[in-house]
Amino acid sequence: MSLPDFHVKTEVKAANPTGQPPKLLDQVRTLCRLKHYSIRTEQTYADWIKRYILFHHKRHPKEMGADEVRQFLEDLAVRGQVAASTQNQALNALVFLYHQVLEQDLGEIGEFARAKRPQRLPTVLTRDEVNRLLAGLDGTYRLMARLLYGTGMRLLEGLRLRVKDLDCRTRQRRLV
Helix, strand or coil: CCHHHHHHHHHHHCCCCCCCCCCHHHHHHHHHHHCCCCHHHHHHHHHHHHHHHHHCCCCCHHHCCHHHHHHHHHHHHHCCCCCHHHHHHHHHHHHHHHHHHCCCCCCCCCCCCCCCCCCCCCCCCCHHHHHHHHHCCCHHHHHHHHHHHHHCCCHHHHHCCCHHHEECCCCEECCC
16 A cells, blocks of 8 residues: 555544544545545535435445446436436446445446447547637637646636646646
């Protein structure tokens, strides 16, 4: 076990000021922040975990496993008719919950009904189109658009970026 992993797990399991262990969703949020996940990922994971618990009538995830995860994912595809990317997002949140937060082996989920993937190709701008788009912007908006395009950051990551987050010598974003 590496030192950062030990540090993260110790932090998440620490009791709150009342002496009670932190609630499950608080543990999820804390671990997401310690692992430098985006705020959107944190919110999304917490929401999917909450929906999973409610789907199984408020049973604690420690009492459940692969069968319950499969039931939830199938319900999303069949009854909920969610997109494939939405179903994958829910699966990723539950894998994070079991492996990272609960430190519990989820086991083999097995086959389950998958949401249908759309048969459309993504629209990609040519270099010339990107250059014309960026040239049409001025000031802060141009800087933000260039940063988002050049780094692959999400919108909120770009909006929350601070000067102290940048390492001008290496031309990179600092993660800590």
